[in-house]
Amino acid sequence: MPSSLTGPTIGVFALQGDVREHLRILTDLGATAFGVRRPEELARCDGLIIPGGESTTMYKLARTFELFEPLQQRIEQGMPTFGTCAGMIMLADRVEGGTADQETLGGLDVTVRRNAFGRQVDSFEGELAFDGFEEPVHAVFIRAPWVEELGEGVDVLARVEGGPADGRVVGVRQGSLMATSFHPEVDSDTRIHRYFLDLVAQA
Numbered sequence: 001m002p003s004s005l006t007g008p009t010i011g012v013f014a015l016q017g018d019v020r021e022h023l024r025i026l027t028d029l030g031a032t033a034f035g036v037r038r039p040e041e042l043a044r045c046d047g048l049i050i051p052g053g054e055s056t057t058m059y060k061l062a063r064t065f066e067l068f069e070p071l072q073q074r075i076e077q078g079m080p081t082f083g084t085c086a087g088m089i090m091l092a093d094r095v096e097g098g099t100a101d102q103e104t105l106g107g108l109d110v111t112v113r114r115n116a117f118g119r120q121v122d123s124f125e126g127e128l129a130f131d132g133f134e135e136p137v138h139a140v141f142i143r144a145p146w147v148e149e150l151g152e153g154v155d156v157l158a159r160v161e162g163g164p165a166d167g168r169v170v171g172v173r174q175g176s177l178m179a180t181s182f183h184p185e186v187d188s189d190t191r192i193h194r195y196f197l198d199l200v201a202q203a
């Protein structure tokens, strides 16, 4: 159960991906944070982060460890969930450029394109405006997806600014689900995690 005295309890999907930096930021912001590998751990969470990593491995491990269906259920029931990069792919209802048998948890009414920025720009960084922030965020993209199509009820939080991908959607929110193509956990800026904790507090 959420506790206003101790801050929310936030899990980070930990079968694969960049777990540690998310845990550090969440803890710094006053949340109780731990890695989620088992349904019992998921059951304790007020909210969940699905980190960057490799979406084609994540869904298989989630199946193997019997976490896939519990995750889908919690997301359907409205648990606030934030997906970054591979985590964005995991939350998307539809994927372009996935493997033939690739499954996602879904929940976000978007189509994402995997590895959308192409090999030439495998990894890059840039400044971009983020919903409601006064100062831009420094966004790090690593073999990132972008959002190709948005369903009704999905709000854009961020777009690429400049370069060949100018205007591409790289941050979205739908109800208590949010996702970014980039990695907000890699530097000391905690504003996007705080934005997510606000969603958890409102849920």
Ligand code: GLN
Pocket (backbone or CB within 6 Å): 051, 052, 053, 054, 055, 056, 084, 085, 086, 087, 089, 114, 115, 142, 143, 144, 145
């Ligand atoms: N390309 C990866 C995937 O398809 C995502 C990369 C990342 O999370 N940094 O899952």
